[in-house]
Amino acid sequence: MLTIEKLKEYGANTEEGLARCMNNEAFYIRLVNIAIADDKLGALGEKIESGDLSGAFEIAHGLKGMYGNLSLTPVFEPISKMTELLRARTETDYSSLLAEVNARKKELDDLAK
Amino acid sequence: MKNIVDEREKSIRRTVLIVDDEEINREILGFMVGGEYDVIYAENGRVALEIINEKRNVLSLILLDLLMPEIDGYEVLKTLKRDPALKRIPVIVLTSEKNAEVESLKLGAVDFIPKPYDIPDVILARISRSIELAEDRYILNSTETDPLTGLYIKEFFFIHADRYKRFVSDGKTDAIVVNVNKLHLINELKGRACGDAVLVGIASKIKDLAKEAGGLACRFAGDCFYIYADSQSDETYSEWTDELAAAANAITHDLRLTVRIGIYRSDDENEIIEQIFDRATIACNSIRQHGVKFAVYDGKMREKEVYGERLLADFPNALSEKQFKVYYQPKYAVKGEKPKICSAEALVRWIHPELGFISPAAFIPLLENNGLISELDKYVWKTAAEFVGRTKRERGVAVPVSVNVSRVDLYISDLPELLAKTAEESGIESKELYLEITESAYSENSDRIIEVVGQLREKGFIIEMDDFGSGYSSLNTLADLPIDVLKLDMRFIRNICEREKDHMLVKLMIDAAKVMEIPTVAEGVETEEQLELLKADGCDIVQGYYFSKPLPEEAYVELLKREG
Numbered sequence: 209m210l211t212i213e214k215l216k217e218y219g220a221n222t223e224e225g226l227a228r229c230m231n232n233e234a235f236y237i238r239l240v241n242i243a244i245a246d247d248k249l250g251a252l253g254e255k256i257e258s259g260d261l262s263g264a265f266e267i268a269h270g271l272k273g274m275y276g277n278l279s280l281t282p283v284f285e286p287i288s289k290m291t292e293l294l295r296a297r298t299e300t301d302y303s304s305l306l307a308e309v310n311a312r313k314k315e316l317d318d319l320a321k
Numbered sequence: 322m323k324n325i326v327d328e329r330e331k332s333i334r335r336t337v338l339i340v341d342d343e344e345i346n347r348e349i350l351g352f353m354v355g356g357e358y359d360v361i362y363a364e365n366g367r368v369a370l371e372i373i374n375e376k377r378n379v380l381s382l383i384l385l386d387l388l389m390p391e392i393d394g395y396e397v398l399k400t401l402k403r404d405p406a407l408k409r410i411p412v413i414v415l416t417s418e419k420n421a422e423v424e425s426l427k428l429g430a431v432d433f434i435p436k437p438y439d440i441p442d443v444i445l446a447r448i449s450r451s452i453e454l455a456e457d458r459y460i461l462n463s464t465e466t467d468p469l470t471g472l473y474i475k476e477f478f479f480i481h482a483d484r485y486k487r488f489v490s491d492g493k494t495d496a497i498v499v500n501v502n503k504l505h506l507i508n509e510l511k512g513r514a515c516g517d518a519v520l521v522g523i524a525s526k527i528k529d530l531a532k533e534a535g536g537l538a539c540r541f542a543g544d545c546f547y548i549y550a551d552s553q554s555d556e557t558y559s560e561w562t563d564e565l566a567a568a569a570n571a572i573t574h575d576l577r578l579t580v581r582i583g584i585y586r587s588d589d590e591n592e593i594i595e596q597i598f599d600r601a602t603i604a605c606n607s608i609r610q611h612g613v614k615f616a617v618y619d620g621k622m623r624e625k626e627v628y629g630e631r632l633l634a635d636f637p638n639a640l641s642e643k644q645f646k647v648y649y650q651p652k653y654a655v656k657g658e659k660p661k662i663c664s665a666e667a668l669v670r671w672i673h674p675e676l677g678f679i680s681p682a683a684f685i686p687l688l689e690n691n692g693l694i695s696e697l698d699k700y701v702w703k704t705a706a707e708f709v710g711r712t713k714r715e716r717g718v719a720v721p722v723s724v725n726v727s728r729v730d731l732y733i734s735d736l737p738e739l740l741a742k743t744a745e746e747s748g749i750e751s752k753e754l755y756l757e758i759t760e761s762a763y764s765e766n767s768d769r770i771i772e773v774v775g776q777l778r779e780k781g782f783i784i785e786m787d788d789f790g791s792g793y794s795s796l797n798t799l800a801d802l803p804i805d806v807l808k809l810d811m812r813f814i815r816n817i818c819e820r821e822k823d824h825m826l827v828k829l830m831i832d833a834a835k836v837m838e839i840p841t842v843a844e845g846v847e848t849e850e851q852l853e854l855l856k857a858d859g860c861d862i863v864q865g866y867y868f869s870k871p872l873p874e875e876a877y878v879e880l881l882k883r884e885g
């Protein structure tokens with residue numbers, strides 16, 4: 209079960225995330241669980257693979273906002289980097305960044321198990 | 322949109338729309354603001370626009386994400402900006418991109434909330450401030466402008482015009498008054514909604530014209546508009562009247578309206594705005610002739626204005642110093658073999674110590690327009706009643722005098738008592754003071770007039786309907802009016818010998834009076850020919866230069882003595 213402690217250990221800035229949620233722990237945990245269940249990250253990989261950088265940017269941008277507002281720092285940082293590259297439609301190899309995002313997201317998912 | 326602020330004041334709790342495609346972002350924001358505001362959510366721009374249209378009068382603020390599927394935040398901003406009714410709803414943009422801020426501002430956003438979000442206190446403060454500013458602006462706008470036409474109301478117009486005069490205009494300016502002729506007919510014949518549509522159409526054209534001329538405009542009152550702008554040529558003003566009439570007639574179609582424009586050309590920057598518009602109004606009101614479209618305030622109008630101001634200023638002294646003299650024009654009963662004085666009409670003259678004899682045509686309309694006529698009327702009633710009392714005591718029998726009762730006098734709350742007291746104090750009976758009330762007074766607020774006139778008759782006064790034929794009484798309403806004597810409008814008498822039509826009308830009026838069993842008086846009779854014609858038609862009483870001009874008291878008394 210997801211707890212504030214586990215999120216802290218994961219590296220989330222829970223103090224900041226909780227502040228946005230009016231320090232309501234249950235509400236914060238509920239939102240993090242929604243972020244965990246979100247499957248847009250899979251779609252991001254597909255867009256990048258097909259070379260649809262615009263589509264990829266829209267998804268990355270959305271994820272960045274979501275992770276950022278929950279202060280899920282470990283996954284927020286690599287998705288931010290990706291978002292900025294995609295915003296400029298930079299033709300580059302996104303695989304290592306994507307792998308990092310996926311790895312951090314998996315760690316997050318594991319917290320809930 | 323009118324009552325939005327009222328509604329808000331009543332309900333206090335405002336409503337905020339949160340537009341973001343990310344559920345978590347929506348939830349966090351909603352959680353933050355939900356304590357203070359009612360929250361509605363939209364997951365994209367399309368849904369947002371549907372909600373905005375439906376709840377335009379409810380929404381106090383929109384929190385708008387920029388990058389969204391279907392319709393994005395920029396499109397939402399553009400749509401709001403295009404619609405004046407939606408433009409007033411403040412939008413705070415939610416963005417993580419610095420460079421999006423300028424574009425959003427240009428599109429009308431009032432503020433930003435950066436992503437990831439600040440702490441709730443900061444966000445709540447920004448929301449609260451944006452709502453407050455928007456509501457203040459709305460209140461200001463709604464009181465600055467006329468709700469029907471969207472033009473300034475006069476108070477704000479004068480403030481802005483004054484600033485324009487001092488800080489913007491560097492050349493000659495004109496104060497322009499635009500009046501729609503006979504708009505009341507449109508209201509009566511086609512309904513108020515059509516009249517309002519005409520005003521909106523004309524206001525829109527006025528706005529364009531004012532803009533072209535580099536100025537500003539307001540709806541001053543009813544069908545009267547003011548424009549303050551850079552000076553234009555006479556040709557341009559002539560074109561304006563055509564364009565404004567065309568704007569009105571595009572709405573009325575079959576009923577053709579015209580406008581008239583009064584202009585004051587101002588080249589003295591120290592002139593007071595209100596005063597220059599008073600002068601433009603004088604110019605506008607000077608247009609009486611059909612076909613004349615505009616008039617520019619000139620030296621003659623200025624002289625007349627100054628003269629009028631002088632008369633008004635001198636009026637209180639004139640009254641207390643008895644500069645007003647009451648003259649008496651005898652009325653002759655012409656039914657018998659020999660015409661015989663049966664009464665007289667009291668007519669007032671102003672003998673000014675410096676200006677000499679002043680025509681009633683000059684001072685009576687002036688006093689009427691400035692609410693002073695009742696003061697003069699009361700003076701005449703008293704003077705005339707005292708005169709009748711004196712002659713009655715001397716001769717043993719009263720020769721009645723008729724006095725004028727202006728239409729505003731009919732609104733004096735204790736008029737019947739006041740007149741009864743005047744008669745009593747002069748030692749005469751009410752029936753020895755005739756009261757002349759013009760026919761046109763009956764057509765406005767006729768119920769009130771009929772009630773007052775009824776009370777006057779109950780007190781015993783004889784009521785003469787003056788200028789009959791000049792108003793719009795129909796013969797069937799005439800029968801219901803409380804009158805004792807019918808006094809024919811002298812304009813008909815003037816031409817009865819030359820114009821058969823006038824003669825026929827006079828005969829018709831005399832016949833109508835016979836049916837009502839009341840006598841008729843013909844005034845303005847100047848020739849024997851007129852007298853004979855009137856006698857043949859059955860007219861009872863005649864007044865006019867043929868018998869006598871209005872006489873000073875002493876001369877009238879002499880005449881009475883002579884005629885026995």
